Amino acid sequence: MVKEFLRKRSIHVCVINTGGCNGCDIEIVACLAPRYDIEQYGIYVHNNPREADVLLITGPVTLQWAERLKEIYEKTPEPKIVVAVGACALSGGIFKEGHVVGGVDKVIPVDAKIPGCPPRPSEIIETILKVAPKAIAMREKKLKNRDE
Ligand code: SF4
Numbered sequence: 001m002v003k004e005f006l007r008k009r010s011i012h013v014c015v016i017n018t019g020g021c022n023g024c025d026i027e028i029v030a031c032l033a034p035r036y037d038i039e040q041y042g043i044y045v046h047n048n049p050r051e052a053d054v055l056l057i058t059g060p061v062t063l064q065w066a067e068r069l070k071e072i073y074e075k076t077p078e079p080k081i082v083v084a085v086g087a088c089a090l091s092g093g094i095f096k097e098g099h100v101v102g103g104v105d106k107v108i109p110v111d112a113k114i115p116g117c118p119p120r121p122s123e124i125i126e127t128i129l130k131v132a133p134k135a136i137a138m139r140e141k142k143l144k145n146r147d148e
Pocket residue numbers: 020021022023024025058059085086087088089093094116117118
């Protein structure tokens with residue numbers, strides 16, 4: 001109950017690298033630094049899909065990662081918002097000719113895509129803020145249904 005109350009207006013983001021070069025992950029880490037300070041918007045970044053409102057996915061989805069990514073998606077609670085970050089996550093990028101699926105949307109549904117190699121931290125934050133209302137609305141609906 002306390003947890004739900006405190007989380008009412010926060011967004012929890014789980015970062016998953018499906019085989020990229022780490023360049024996009026470094027930009028995500030930069031979002032946490034004082035210059036961008038993603039937490040000022042109530043956005044918290046971690047690696048627990050069971051607590052995530054948003055899955056932030058980097059990398060081209062290697063063949064080894066495909067099944068695992070589906071499993072992680074299944075574990076994620078509704079509304080299961082997925083954001084593909086970077087050229088690799090969008091279409092395979094520089095790994096296109098390798099042992100990769102070649103894009104997150106070939107494995108799970110994607111709500112938003114951020115192009116770039118890598119995208120800027122400001123673009124990553126902007127996109128999370130765009131999808132955040134969907135997560136907040138879903139949480140409020142759940143709380144309302146429970147209270148009725
Ligand atoms: S999009 Fe560019 S920076 Fe991001 S994982 Fe692919 S190669 Fe690396």
